[in-house]
């Protein structure tokens with residue numbers, strides 16, 4: 001793969017990188033994406049599984065679905081794409097701004113991560129808001145809060161809910177701070193998350209998209225690289241580490 005000269009020059013002068021990531025970066029780990037041919041939202045309606053009213057209507061069903069997704073996530077490993085991003089911390093200031101809830105960036109070793117849509121490993125009580133961290137629950141029934149008996153839900157952003165304000169503003173500030181903002185494996189159609197690359201560009205960051213196909217954002221970026229995240233990112237790392 002031959003990267004264009006302008007991009008290679010940017011890489012040699014850049015100090016601060018942001019990776020804005022979506023489900024596509026975890027696809028090669030074996031986690032299904034939301035949209036596209038095999039996408040989760042082709043088979044199930046998001047508002048029936050990923051909304052607070054769905055949870056209140058049928059808490060055990062929703063809990064079971066998240067337990068199932070957790071099981072999948074625990075079985076898989078971060079892939080070459082996640083690992084390359086973590087490895088780039090040796091050469092740059094790197095901040096990851098992810099829409100994913102799968103925790104794979106952290107497991108790959110990235111140290112600065114903003115999580116726009118929460119993290120499936122965390123849970124909290126809907127009544128008293130006590131966090132129940134990284135706790136493994138057995139079975140498929142909604143657990144009860146040890147403090148108040150309220151229902152425990154996963155700490156993920158559901159349809160109709162606000163993004164965690166500190167994570168979004170942290171992510172946006174990082175995007176504006178970056179010299180290069182990589183947009184990896186996202187269809188970039190879900191707002192407000194999709195404002196992040198736009199803010200980066202407006203602030204003068206060089207926008208690079210890595211995706212297996214063109215997206216809504218492709219016309220807007222400085223450089224669109226068509227390829228798998230797990231192929232392209234290690235090649236970028238190689239370019240830098242061999243200098």
Ligand code: OAD
Pocket residue numbers: 021022023024025027028033034035036039046099100117157158159184185186187188189190210211212213215227228229230
């Ligand atoms: P999508 O499923 O919408 O998009 C995944 C993108 O990854 C698509 O553009 C694919 O072309 C691309 N892709 C697939 N495999 C790839 C690979 N190996 N390398 C590079 N790119 C690849 O997922 P998101 O954009 O993350 O929201 O979706 C955004 C949000 O919508 C999610 O965070 C979730 C969902 O509803 C919440 O849970 C709140």
Ligand code: ZN
Pocket residue numbers: 125126127128129130145146147148149150
């Ligand atoms: Zn409680």
